[in-house]
Amino acid sequence: MKKKLTIPQFKEMKAQGQRFSMVTAYDYTFARIVDKTPVEMILVGDSLGMVMLGYDSTVSVTMEDMLHHIKPVVRGARHTFVVGDMPFGSYNVSVGEAIRNANRIIQQGGADAIKIEGGSNVLEIVSEMVKGGIPVIGHIGLTPQTAAQLGGFKVQGKDAEIARRLVEDALHLEQAGVFALVLECVVAPIAELITGKVAIPTIGIGAGPACDAQVLVLQDLLGLYDKFTPKFVKQYAQLNDPIANALTTYAREVADGSFPGPEQSFGLNQEPLGRLY
Numbered sequence: 001m002k003k004k005l006t007i008p009q010f011k012e013m014k015a016q017g018q019r020f021s022m023v024t025a026y027d028y029t030f031a032r033i034v035d036k037t038p039v040e041m042i043l044v045g046d047s048l049g050m051v052m053l054g055y056d057s058t059v060s061v062t063m064e065d066m067l068h069h070i071k072p073v074v075r076g077a078r079h080t081f082v083v084g085d086m087p088f089g090s091y092n093v094s095v096g097e098a099i100r101n102a103n104r105i106i107q108q109g110g111a112d113a114i115k116i117e118g119g120s121n122v123l124e125i126v127s128e129m130v131k132g133g134i135p136v137i138g139h140i141g142l143t144p145q146t147a148a149q150l151g152g153f154k155v156q157g158k159d160a161e162i163a164r165r166l167v168e169d170a171l172h173l174e175q176a177g178v179f180a181l182v183l184e185c186v187v188a189p190i191a192e193l194i195t196g197k198v199a200i201p202t203i204g205i206g207a208g209p210a211c212d213a214q215v216l217v218l219q220d221l222l223g224l225y226d227k228f229t230p231k232f233v234k235q236y237a238q239l240n241d242p243i244a245n246a247l248t249t250y251a252r253e254v255a256d257g258s259f260p261g262p263e264q265s266f267g268l269n270q271e272p273l274g275r276l277y
């Protein structure tokens with residue numbers, strides 16, 4: 001079985017030019033599957049609001065939702081580094097409240113690190129968290145929690161002004177102490193520039209091939225989520241149809257009486273001594 005990597009090891013991987021992969025997981029059963037694969041990192045993302053809870057955005061997701069999903073993932077993935085997302089509203093009230101909520105994700109949830117969206121607006125929060133001993137991953141580019149201000153789920157960094165801000169945010173977050181940085185829907189050349197400028201691993205999603213690591217939503221890469229498929233998703237399986245086919249066969253066999261058969265039924269140890277009825 002693989003061994004959970006440490007934060008210095010993730011940084012060393014970048015230094016050695018070794019890439020690593022991250023996927024989301026939101027429950028025990030999937031966490032167990034991921035834990036048996038070489039995937040080095042699991043993200044319990046607030047994307048669970050869309051994938052697991054059926055919201056149209058991530059802003060409805062609460063701390064309670066996050067803990068509810070982080071705990072079973074941690075129980076299922078003992079050999080994989082688990083990161084918990086800070087949900088909307090958990091870090092925009094005060095630095096103190098942000099740290100309290102990050103503490104809950106680590107202490108009650110059992111996550112190895114937290115991830116927080118934002119650039120210049122979260123620098124103080126990040127540096128206070130890191131001083132307090134909380135491992136933090138940054139997240140810039142398309143930040144779904146502030147998608148309304150970005151004008152939707154749009155690719156970031158196409159214009160020089162925004163590209164410059166992304167590079168600046170990346171450098172400032174590194175200074176504030178994040179040990180890795182998610183680049184979401186950042187144009188590939190800017191993601192490459194940032195990756196070359198920082199010593200911490202960049203984890204791309206829709207940010208091109210130069211990033212030190214990649215992350216995808218598990219249900220996207222398995223072909224299980226059919227509400228939308230962003231351009232950056234590669235489906236490594238198409239599991240919707242096999243699942244629907246299995247359920248269709250099950251329903252037919254129940255209807256025609258062929259399930260359950262003798263193999264799925266329980267019998268007596270011995271013939272009854274008297275009549276049962």
Ligand SMILES: Nc1nc(=O)c2c([nH]1)NC[C@@H]1CN(c3ccc(C(=O)N[C@@H](CCC(=O)O)C(=O)O)cc3)CN21
Pocket residue numbers: 046047050051058142144153154155185217219220225228229230231232
């Ligand atoms: N299932 C799932 N996968 C994700 O990757 C994901 C979530 N949910 N929920 C939270 C955010 C939202 N994400 C999204 C959602 C849509 C697009 C999208 O449709 N993007 C357009 C690009 C538009 C443009 O050109 O600017 C695309 O065509 O991919 C991108 C990221 C990424 N995250």
Ligand SMILES: CC(C)C(=O)C(=O)O
Pocket residue numbers: 024043044045046047048085182184205215217
């Ligand atoms: C898409 C990734 C980076 C994320 O933040 C999430 O799944 O919530």
Ligand SMILES: [Mg+2]
Pocket residue numbers: 045046047058085
């Ligand atoms: Mg997220």
